[in-house]
Amino acid sequence: MANVVLFHSAVGANEGFHKMADLFVDAGHTVHRPDYYDGHTFPNATEGTAYRDEVGFGNLAQHASDLIADLEGPLVFGGFSLGAAMAQSMGKRDPRASAALLFHAGGVAKPTSWQSHVPLQIHHSVDDPWIDEGNPDELVRSAARSGAQAAHYVYPGSGHVFGDPTGSDYNEELATLMWSRVFALIG
Template structure:
């Protein structure tokens, strides 16, 4: 089975993240959930995003890299929203990456380099206000040009963190489909 590094959203390492991690553990994967907010959690996206901006994105990426330093040589990086952005950076730059699962986040505004051996999936609600128009497609094209498998899934509605069972945006049908698709992805890597 796979070593999956699952990165939290701007809300922090909440009980909802633990519930999501439990689904992958139940499927037989080893799941690591670094707390790159160092114990801080937030009840609103605005407060969590404010905290991430105070700390700085590069510092958050460095915290994740440090938390993963002793992990095995083959890792799939996954994340929700802000965590997806960090998982994207790890998938792009960490030589141990064997996949990137980007939930409710991810994409680049312009073409970028990508590792050809790192398949990637992006999952968004079609009307998610946090989705940057065109950025997910640009990442998909960059990954495909590098030789990586690239998949982009859109779900009905405008919910942002629809896979987190403990937030108001949760959508059970979409969350289950995301889980099924991501488990199939993990079976392929």
């Protein structure tokens, strides 16, 4: 089974994050949950992104990297919303990466490098207000150009973190489909 590192969203390592992480555990995977917010959680994305901006994304990314420095690979990197940026960075650069799973975020504005041995999946709803149109497609093209398997899954609706069973955007049907695609990739 896979050794999975999951990065939380801008609201922090809350109950919903842990419930989604537990799906990996229930499927037999080892899961690491680095809390790069050091225990801070927020009731909504607006307050969470304000905290992100106060601390600085670069500082948070460095802290996330430091928290997993001692883990041995191979590692599947996954992230939810803000955490997808962490997983994307690791998939792009970290030699321990064996896959990158970007939930409800991910993408680049122009072609970028990607590790050829790291398959990529991006999952989000079609009208998610947090997604920059075209950016996920560019990342998928960049990964595929490197030789990596790359998939961009777009789901109906506008829910942001529709896979979080505790959130207001939760959609069981879409979440079930998303998780089936994830586990088909990583086992």
